[in-house]
Each structure stands twice: as structure tokens, then as C-alpha cells.
């Protein structure tokens with residue numbers, strides 16, 4: 001009798017173990033698939049542009065070491081322009097100008113005038129022309145990235161400038177990507193990256209303005225906190241959302257919300273994988 005009961009328990013134990021192992025294997029297989037879907041949902045022109053820029057060598061010239069501009073004797077202003085330095089107006093004024101730099105290495109007007117063409121040909125460093133080696137979509141992504149880096153034709157204009165400024169001042173963009181474009185690495189998290197404000201994942205994490213407030217004030221969402229899978233990954237992620245209760249008031253969070261809404265209205269998320 002006794003040994004029969006023991007055997008039954010041992011069999012049940014083995015079955016449970018097998019079931020747990022199978023569930024573990026399933027989860028292991030599902031995680032890469034989930035990551036792939038989340039990443040696809042996160043993608044947007046600025047994020048794609050920033051990744052492409054990294055592969056095309058743009059940071060070497062435009063995001064120099066310790067922010068010291070590379071000298072460029074013979075060029076118009078004597079150095080290679082550093083991005084985010086606020087000096088784009090010395091080179092152009094619109095997205096269209098940015099596109100011409102990327103496609104042709106300089107605006108058409110510089111290339112068409114003999115004296116500026118001569119200067120370009122004699123300066124130490126020259127912007128490469130990327131037009132012939134990239135597709136139109138790739139150029140469009142680079143234009144989107146370079147435009148936000150240079151602050152050209154910002155989405156929403158003056159009406160949402162206060163929110164944009166707050167996001168810059170409080171370091172939100174170091175984690176959430178320039179203009180909330182997301183995608184920065186976050187090992188241990190479910191997606192493997194920090195979500196931004198424009199991609200398709202935002203809507204799952206932020207249902208409405210109240211939840212947005214909660215994220216910023218407390219660094220969490222009480223709705224998501226109830227989910228054990230979410231908690232599992234939150235405990236493991238290396239980068240977590242800080243709480244800003246001591247730094248930001250209700251009105252400032254309202255400004256941030258209006259800016260994020262403007263970004264989302266302009267940037268149709270590429271949510272379909």
C-alpha cells in the first residue's frame with residue numbers, strides 16, 4: 001500500500017517536472033518571437049535612420065569624440081559641423097537642404113556654382129554623397145534622423161515646444177531616444193530595448209493621460225504591475241524608469257503629454273510586422 005502511494009507520487013512528480021520543462025522550452029522559443037514582434041512594432045523613421053546612420057559612418061564626422069568638432073581647413077566654416085550643436089542654420093534651413101546634403105554631399109546650389117564647387121574640392125574633409133548607394137526609403141529615414149538631430153522643422157512647432165524642452169532637460173531622451181524614437185538597448189527586459197513615445201508599443205504601455213502621469217510620477221504603471229510576466233521582466237531589466245515626483249508637476253506633465261501626442265499624430269507607427 002505504502003509503496004504504491006509513493007510510486008504514484010513519484011510518477012506525478014515526474015509528470016510535473018516534464019510539464020515544467022516543456023513549458024520552459026516553449027517560453028524559451030517564444031521569447032525570441034515576442035522580441036522580434038515588439039521590435040518591429042517599435043520601428044519608426046527616426047529610429048531606423050539612427051541605426052542606418054551608425055552603419056553609414058555619419059557619427060565619425062558628425063558626433064565627434066568629446067564633442068570637439070573636427071577641423072576642416074578650406075571648408076566654409078573651418079570645421080565639420082557637429083550634430084546637435086545648433087549650427088545647421090549656417091549650412092541650410094530646411095529638410096530639403098538636409099536631403100540634398102545626404103544625397104549629393106552638398107546642396108545643389110553649392111554644386112552648381114563654380115566657386116563653391118572649387119572650395120568643396122579643395123577642403124580637407126568632404127561630406128560623401130550617399131544618394132547612389134541608398135534607396136529612397138533609406139534616404140528618407142536618414143533625413144528624418146538628421147532633421148531631429150539638427151532641430152529642423154520640429155513636429156508640432158511652438159505649440160508643443162515646452163514639452164519638448166522639458167523632455168530634453170530631464171534626460172528622458174537619453175533613454176527613450178531622440179524625439180522619443182525608442183529602441184535603445186535594455187538587457188533583461190521583455191523586448192530587450194527601452195520603448196519610445198512614437199512606436200507601436202507605447203499604446204500598450206500607456207492607455208491614457210492618467211497612466212502617462214503615473215509612469216512619470218512613480219516610474220511605474222499599477223495596471224501593468226499586476227501582471228506577473230511584466231513583473232518578472234521588470235525585476236531583471238538593467239534600465240528602469242525613474243520616478244520624477246520631486247521634479248515635475250502636473251502642468252509640466254501636461255506639456256509632455258501634448259508633445260507626445262503631437263509626435264504620435266505626425267509619425268504613423270509602423271506597427272504591422
Ligand code: HEC
Nearest residue numbers: 056057058061075080081088091098101125126127142146
Ligand atoms: C567624412 C566626413 C563625413 C561623413 C562620413 C558624413 N558627413 Fe555629413 N557633412 C560633412 C561635412 C564636412 C559637412 C559640411 C559641409 C561642408 O563643409 O562641405 C557635412 C554636412 C552635413 C549636413 C548639413 C550640415 C548640418 O550641420 O546638418 C548634414 C545634414 C549631414 N552632413 C548629414 C550626414 C549624414 C546623415 C551622414 C551619414 C549618412 C553624413 N553626413 C556623413 C562630413 C561628413
Ligand code: HEC
Nearest residue numbers: 170171172175194195196197202205215216239240241242
Ligand atoms: C534611465 C532611463 C530612463 C529615463 C531617464 C526616463 N525613462 Fe521613461 N522609461 C524607462 C524604461 C526602462 C521604461 C519601462 C518600459 C517598460 O518597462 O516596458 C520607461 C517607461 C516610460 C513610459 C511608458 C512606456 C513608454 O512607451 O514610453 C513613459 C511614458 C516614460 N517612460 C516617460 C518618461 C519621461 C517623460 C521621462 C523624462 C521625464 C523619462 N521617461 C525618463 C527608462 C527611462
